[in-house]
Amino acid sequence: MALVLMVALAQEDARRVPRNRLTTPRCNAFDLSDEDFISNFRISKELAFQLIQELNPFLEPKTTRKTALSTEIKVLCALNFLAFGFYQKKVGNDCLIQVSQSSVSNCIRQVSEAMTNNLLKKYVKFPDDQSTQNAIKDEFFEYCGLGGVLGAIDCTHVAIVAPPDDGFHHEKNYVNRKGWHSINVQIVSALPKLK
Numbered sequence: 001m002a003l004v005l006m007v008a009l010a011q012e013d014a015r016r017v018p019r020n021r022l023t024t025p026r027c028n029a030f031d032l033s034d035e036d037f038i039s040n041f042r043i044s045k046e047l048a049f050q051l052i053q054e055l056n057p058f059l060e061p062k063t064t065r066k067t068a069l070s071t072e073i074k075v076l077c078a079l080n081f082l083a084f085g086f087y088q089k090k091v092g093n094d095c096l097i098q099v100s101q102s103s104v105s106n107c108i109r110q111v112s113e114a115m116t117n118n119l120l121k122k123y124v125k126f127p128d129d130q131s132t133q134n135a136i137k138d139e140f141f142e143y144c145g146l147g148g149v150l151g152a153i154d155c156t157h158v159a160i161v162a163p164p165d166d167g168f169h170h171e172k173n174y175v176n177r178k179g180w181h182s183i184n185v186q187i188v189s190a191l192p193k194l195k
Contacts, residue, residue, distance in 0.1 A: 029076050039163070041076060042083035051075055058114040069107065073097060077104055078111035084173075126150075127190075136190055151190050157182035 029037065030045055037045050052075045059075070061068035069077075077097045081104065099107070127133045133150060140149040162181045165171040174181045 029072075040083070041079040043079065048076065048079065051079075054119060055111065055114045058118055059110055069099065069103060073099065074107040074111055077107040081108055139190075151188045153186065153188045155184055155186045158185050 029040065030049075032040065034045060037048070041048055043051075052072050055075055056071045059071040061070065077099060080097060097104075127136060127150065136150050137148055141147050157176050157178075157180075160174060160181050160183055162171050163174055171181075174183065176182045176184075
């Protein structure tokens with residue numbers, strides 16, 4: 001019985017034909033014009049390249065498989081999603097990225113975690129020593145009568161030129177409640193900057 005099973009398995013293995021993965025070559029996002037690159041990722045090529053370099057130690061594929069996503073693809077995928085908030089499947093179908101929806105989801109998570117864990121403290125400054133915090137709290141109290149405040153947060157709409165409604169950019173997504181085109185920006189500021 002075992003011999004019959006082994007022969008059947010060997011015949012099944014012999015019938016299997018190895019199939020090569022079908023891959024479509026990706027466009028190189030850095031070959032885009034500066035204007036098109038910013039239109040797709042909302043940051044300059046130089047800033048994207050710097051971000052890729054800084055995140056590479058944390059996002060570099062741990063495998064030698066040729067299908068592993070590079071740090072560049074992961075970062076550009078996440079940036080594209082964050083820039084537009086489109087559905088993940090739409091981001092993955094973009095000729096610049098071309099990955100599955102689940103890969104888009106993984107890229108967004110990995111890049112967000114890498115930025116939060118490794119770049120946040122480098123670029124987002126918040127007073128961490130008690131004496132500086134107390135000085136800021138005292139300034140807020142003197143200026144506004146509010147105690148225990150380290151910063152003020154607010155959002156504002158920054159006017160932009162209407163993007164083209166070309167199937168990738170959806171012009172209506174940039175119209176604010178007052179009827180003009182803008183992007184919403186959130187800012188935290190300490191009191192000396194508010195004066």
